[in-house]
Amino acid sequence: MSDTVRKHKEFLFPAVATYYKEPLALVRGEGMYVWDEEGDKYLDCFGGVLTISVGHANPAVVNAEVEQLKRISHTSTLFPHHNHSDLAEKMAEITPGRLKKSFFTSTGTEADDTAVLAAKMHTGRHEIVVLRHSYSGRSATALSAMGHAPWRPTAAPVAGFVHAHAPYCYRCPFHMTYPSCGLKCAEDIKELIETTTTGKIAAFMAEPILGVGGFIVPPPGYFEKAVSIAREHGGLFIADEVQTGFGRTGTKWFGIEHWDVEPDIMTCAKGMGNGAPRGGHHRYPRSRR
Secondary structure, rough: HHHHHHHHHHHHOOOOOOOOOOOOOOEEEEEOOEOOOOOEEEOOOOHHHHOOOOOOOOOOHHHHHHHHHOOOOOOOOOOOOHHHHHHHHHHHHOOOEEEEEEEEEEEEEHHHHHHHHHHHHHOOOEEEEEEEOOOOOOOHHHHHOOHHHHHOOOOOOOOEEEOOOOOOOOHOOOOOOOOOOOHHHHHHHHHHHHHHHOOOEEEEOOOOEOOOOOEEEOOOOOHHHHHHHHHHOOOOOEEEEEOOEEEEEEEOOOHHOOOOOOOOEEEOOHOOOOOOOEEEEEEEOOOOO
């Protein structure tokens, strides 16, 4: 066992798991490859934790970060900075629909938390529809929204989240087949809201592709129907683009653009910073209502 691995096991929380009996201690990366302490080279198929979008040590990214650090390391948002406002302007340009206002964070967890809070504050309601098999982050709020039992908190979970069936065609919870199913998984959201909530929700929050749940791609028409039902019950639509955003799905900047819906709020992180801790939540300047 290397000294790095020994210290990892001795001094870090057990939650910082490696998943491997003999984990690799990585020392550097370049493009799509990483090297361990022994000098062995590996193809990085994971990209950190789905964060590396344009390669390790990308010169353009590294040079921009170094030049910025030479100028100023940190300012409060009480002081406007052109990088901050320029990025917000760019986000308004590339995000779908009428999304315009940005709030930047360090992580996807913070972005999702902020989006949930914004939806609650705007609607005056507290109940949020989320999906089974979903992943939202590691705060108390995000873990309560989680669609995986092993991740959910055992003490004092945040109230108000109800979990709809995931649009999981390969393992359909209704034992039906698309398209003859009539998008039963989306239709079921109506009954979920009317039987397990007050009937008026704050939001429906979903990943365009459920990443941790197994890269589950919803079928055509799913989001159009699910979002329509959510809005009929007073809810906003939060598109969680933390894993799917910034070109991850191929021909679109954001995953939700593969469906004919506009999010009221969108969150992103991971690929947004190519490994640097950056995230954001983006919303309409004013609600459609």
